[in-house]
Amino acid sequence: MLGRENLSYFRTIFLLVVVLLPIGFSQIPLGSKLSVEEKNHWVSPNGDFAIGFFNHLNEYGIGIRISSGLIPFEKQPIVWVVGGDLRVGEKSYFELTKTGELVLFDSTRGVTVWASKTTNSSVDYAVLQDDGNLVILNKNKDTVWQSFDTPSDTLLPGQNLSSNQLLRAASRNAISSYYSLRIGPVGDLELKWENDVVYWRSASFPTRSAIRAVLASDGAFQLFDDMSSLIWSVFSNDHGEPDVKFRFLRLDVDGNLRLHSWSKNSTSWALVWQAVENQCDVFATCGLTGICAFNGSGSVVCKCPFSPSSLSSSKCLLPYQQTCESGSSMVKLEHTSLYAIYPPNETVISQVSSTQCQNLCQEDHLCTAATFMNDGTANCKTKRTQYASGQSGLPVMSVSFVKICTDPLAAIPNLTKSKPESPSQNTSKQDHLSVCVSCMIGVGGGTIIVFVVIHLGLMGFWIYRKRYNLMTPDYSTYNKDGPNPSGFIALSYSEMKDITDNFKHRIGSNTFKGILPDNQPVLVKDYSTVKVNLRKFRGGILKLGSIHHRNLVRLEAYCCESSYRFLVYEFLQNGSLAKCLEDPVMVKRLTWGKRLDLCLAVARAVSYLHMGCREFVGHGSLSCKNIVLDENLEAKVTEYGLTSFLGDNAEGEGGAGDIRDFGYVVLAVLSGDPNCGCEWAYEKWVGGNAVEIVDKLIECGVDSDELERVSRIMFWCLQSDERMRPTIGEIVNVLEGSMAVDPPPPPRIKRTEEYGTGSEELDV
16 A cells, blocks of 8 residues: 555656656746746746746636645645736747846737836846745846745745735736735734725834734744844744645735645645634625625625515615605614725714614715614714625624615616525524514515615715736836826826827827837827816826726826827727728627627626726716727727716716617617617517617527517616616626516617717727
8 A cells, every 4th residue: 555655656756757847947048938828837946836827717827836746736826926917818928038038928919918127137047946936137146036026915935025015815806806915104014905994903013113024934924123123923823843844825815814834634725824813804805795794604604684685686785875855764783883895984973872873874864874883982983885894793792773765666677586595594693684684674665675676776886996006017218207006107298209100190080099118009099179177187097097997998198298188098909899880891700799798898897987996987978989899809998987077077977878878889789880779679679570670790690589688688778767777787797697687668768969088980
């Protein structure tokens, strides 16, 4: 038996050596390249670490993993990623160029998306060291760049986290994580949600400020001051055990900081320390999906006590909105603490009773909920947002009051169909609490229940978000103002002339094609003729510069100098959707499946603008002219949010106007005609002839079930009464096929002329 185990062990080592020897070097010479297609790696001399591409949801990143033969491949963690959340296409490569620069080339976009910026450093070679640090050395063997200086979400033993660095948790989706670890202004470690909420910190010492944190190889996590004196430390459960070879400290996706060690006995990673013992104490653990609680087995669950258990929603929002006309009432939640998320602001009133706390919220028409602290402080915390979370359970020394509306039912489609919750799931005290609250809401009658559904869908649009960008191009030798906090670039007018070759390449009435210094093609929009003051323009673009989504055209730079106003967007080679629908060659590429994907992409983009940003962003002029297609015919929305600071009406029509415009976009995509009449289309659909709406140039047929679903949601978007239009979140769910949709009434809406700032046809 022992012989078989040894044979299996040596066979594993042999295979590892055979696979990795051809590609593992002590030194990585100039010109070395890793590619997605070749699946090759660079390996540390001891074989414990390797760098290469990894697959993530059919996209690729490049990172360093612990690759020791003692750890099964499926359990080898990635401990550093180039560019954080940066993902690239299937033909991408990572290269140490002949000029001494590490670059990541994205085949999807056709550009270099990350670089080490070491071209002028006399680089000799690179090496992946035995401690997992990727290092670039010059001819004097001095380090000119190292991965340890740009951590992602993980620290390895011996790696420093300095006061100008941070760990950012990996993302669950296309949006960067809100959680980070950094050294705070008073020299302590802080776990933060966004830039506003600190939910854990190490001990601080007023007379001694930390400048770096270090994970030691023996399992200690320590803080040092500028004299390298130890001022704080914590220790793992296996601190000092000599047989532990591998450890890593990670800020996990749930916002908790954890230290893991490899256990040879259990052949698994053991949790040996974590910063926040109670996961419900991590701010926004449940996000907008409910409040945090523990089930009978001690696992964290997210519950929504604000709505009937038979209803399903992607978000759990406080039901009250400030448009109530027939009064309101309060629902009491025992052993429950609530806090505002977007924005994370509350009003605290001291020295009041529980009844006074309830009345304060009841009498304030802006208040949505209140929490009374039953811990001896007698504090009352009131909230004025629908976007809240919290925690519940017997140990929670608080009681909360949730305000609900008593308005009659408004006419709006019920797009949700869901199964009732299984009785077996209602075993804990928190579960009984949810059912009880549902009953209390139900006492008001069916109208209140449907009203809650409405208000779960019609958002207040105060979502707070900021994307942390680790892959901003280097314009340090090219711009005047330098990078700003939003991650895009301020350019001077002379620099605008440079990137556009003195505005020679005109592709629209106020639009030019340009090239950035890194050879990235861009689209330059000239708004100099629009009358807007400097402060308003700059404030507007700073807001737009923090917006990042795969279906939104990136704002790369801007110019705001003297009377000049320019915006610089990424360039997409296939031009606008309107142009593609008129091109007989391009339109044949728009198959039925492509057109459905296009509609869903636009819906996701608008959904992000409405609900995924720091605050609500309306598009204001959505049409086929400002939807552009990339080389794969994936749709991206451009010119979003401009009406807020360039238009005559700063507010515009808000979300309802965007929903109506989206309906027209869907109609144009289905019919191939941007001027197709919605009343004519409705007559065809209601008469059972929806296929007559569809563009005759579509090849390979149309799915009748998908056509019915898309037609229904399209006509709901085109309702003349904006209260009857669905939310953009409901639209996304319907297009994804996860939500049913009822037959709509006739739209009866007059089509207005397309408007907006600069949405003319582009000659590209």
